[in-house]
Amino acid sequence: MTRPAAVTRPVAVIGAGPFGLSTAAHLRAYGLPVRVFGEPMVSWRARMPAGMLLKSTPAASSLDAPQPGHTLADYCAAAGLPPLVTDEDIVPVETFVAYGDWFQKHLVPGLERVRVSSVDPRPPGAYEVKLDSGEVFTARAVVVASGLSGLARLPPALAAAVPGGPGPAAPVSHSSQHHDLGRYRGKELIVVGAGQSALETAVLAAEAGATVRVVARGRGGVGFGEPPWRQPRFRPDSPFGRAWSLHLLSYYPHPYRRLPEALRHELVRRVLGPLGAWWLRERFEGTVRVTEVARVLGAAADGDRTRLTVRTHTGAAEHLTADHVIAATGYRVDLAAMDFLSPALRTALAVSRGTPRLGAGFRSSLPGLYFTGLPAASSYGPLMRFVCGTEFASPRLARHLAAAHP
Numbered sequence: 001m002t003r004p005a006a007v008t009r010p011v012a013v014i015g016a017g018p019f020g021l022s023t024a025a026h027l028r029a030y031g032l033p034v035r036v037f038g039e040p041m042v043s044w045r046a047r048m049p050a051g052m053l054l055k056s057t058p059a060a061s062s063l064d065a066p067q068p069g070h071t072l073a074d075y076c077a078a079a080g081l082p083p084l085v086t087d088e089d090i091v092p093v094e095t096f097v098a099y100g101d102w103f104q105k106h107l108v109p110g111l112e113r114v115r116v117s118s119v120d121p122r123p124p125g126a127y128e129v130k131l132d133s134g135e136v137f138t139a140r141a142v143v144v145a146s147g148l149s150g151l152a153r154l155p156p157a158l159a160a161a162v163p164g165g166p167g168p169a170a171p172v173s174h175s176s177q178h179h180d181l182g183r184y185r186g187k188e189l190i191v192v193g194a195g196q197s198a199l200e201t202a203v204l205a206a207e208a209g210a211t212v213r214v215v216a217r218g219r220g221g222v223g224f225g226e227p228p229w230r231q232p233r234f235r236p237d238s239p240f241g242r243a244w245s246l247h248l249l250s251y252y253p254h255p256y257r258r259l260p261e262a263l264r265h266e267l268v269r270r271v272l273g274p275l276g277a278w279w280l281r282e283r284f285e286g287t288v289r290v291t292e293v294a295r296v297l298g299a300a301a302d303g304d305r306t307r308l309t310v311r312t313h314t315g316a317a318e319h320l321t322a323d324h325v326i327a328a329t330g331y332r333v334d335l336a337a338m339d340f341l342s343p344a345l346r347t348a349l350a351v352s353r354g355t356p357r358l359g360a361g362f363r364s365s366l367p368g369l370y371f372t373g374l375p376a377a378s379s380y381g382p383l384m385r386f387v388c389g390t391e392f393a394s395p396r397l398a399r400h401l402a403a404a405h406p
């Protein structure tokens with residue numbers, strides 16, 4: 001007897017980073033047919049600098065799984081690596097990528113390394129999914145876990161300097177376009193930004209032999225977090241340090257989506273904002289020069305160098321030159337940049353400032369369409385920007401999807 005098409009139609013998971021892999025593992029545990037697409041751990045493997053260390057602690061760096069035995073600590077034990085367990089242990093990005101690959105092989109074995117080129121609603125209650133391979137199929141539900149892909153953000157003042165787009169060969173690039181910072185050995189480099197990505201990019205380039213200046217907005221120097229042994233003892237714990245606010249955002253994100261819209265977006269932007277990891281301070285200070293500015297006004301090619309124009313705190317315009325400028329200016333969720341979602345689908349979605357508006361179980365306003373990871377942050381809070389957010393997101397999303405689209 002043949003089964004009705006709706007029962008055999010798979011769930012399509014778009015993304016094979018921490019959120020896509022963790023969600024897929026949970027969906028598979030419900031016995032649902034699942035097809036997972038994407039390059040495994042590509043953001044970590046190719047769009048972050050080699051030699052990077054994770055800012056998150058080992059306890060906050062596991063992909064949530066439906067069954068025990070798949071944490072980062074489990075991987076280290078299985079691979080015969082030294083244990084990474086205390087808050088003072090630091091996770092190299094290469095170890096984390098290998099852990100993600102191991103998780104994928106064990107729990108998401110059928111991963112398809114193909115790009116999804118379009119997703120279109122096919123009412124009632126299904127989606128037509130097109131792949132770069134040319135295949136077209138119907139999915140009963142779609143989970144968007146495309147993470148950082150396509151969302152790198154350049155401030156308008158710097159974007160104007162690179163009409164052909166940023167890149168290592170242009171006057172300005174984005175930090176996500178660098179894996180090997182050794183290319184700047186013997187060069188002068190300006191890194192714009194004050195977050196962990198900016199500070200660690202600067203340190204790694206300096207350690208590779210570049211002369212590096214960080215240009216940061218504001219006053220008071222760049223900041224670094226407190227080491228574990230200096231965390232306040234009488235405040236509640238969280239994956240990000242000890243503080244009531246972080247504890248609530250980490251363990252009680254359920255009511256976040258009911259907060260006023262402006263507050264939700266503001267908290268995603270500001271909570272856990274620019275701050276270097278405690279262990280980076282020693283490597284940074286004395287190695288990297290910091291220039292504090294009121295604003296970055298623009299950039300332009302200056303022969304084969306780049307001229308960065310800034311507004312100083314005295315109100316004057318000043319020019320800084322270097323061989324290249326890297327903008328470590330983060331990521332911004334914008335549905336318009338998710339070009340694999342058809343225009344019809346994007347128009348039909350309920351949005352909040354360019355981000356999908358999500359309800360219970362990470363569902364969007366279109367039945368059968370779910371978002372997790374960074375695009376879910378405006379609905380479920382800053383926790384969704386980090387790997388440890390999989391613990392909250394993946395079981396809830398899978399439970400909702402399995403009940404609504406059995």
Ligand SMILES: Cc1cc2nc3c(=O)[nH]c(=O)nc-3n(C[C@H](O)[C@H](O)[C@H](O)COP(=O)(O)OP(=O)(O)OC[C@H]3O[C@@H](n4cnc5c(N)ncnc54)[C@H](O)[C@@H]3O)c2cc1C
Pocket residue numbers: 014015016017018019020021037038039040041042043044048053054055056060061114115116117145146147148149197340372373374384385386387388
């Ligand atoms: C420099 C840097 C350092 C960071 N350090 C930490 C840290 O220490 N700890 C922490 O918790 N978080 C950290 N983060 C945040 C972290 O990157 C994200 O939390 C995490 O990667 C999000 O996982 P994800 O699965 O949502 O997306 P990603 O890891 O970005 O994965 C996206 C996936 O989607 C796939 N994809 C995209 N579009 C398509 C398509 N059309 N078709 C098919 N597949 C597609 C890609 O191939 C990829 O597999 C850091 C971020 C940066 C930039």
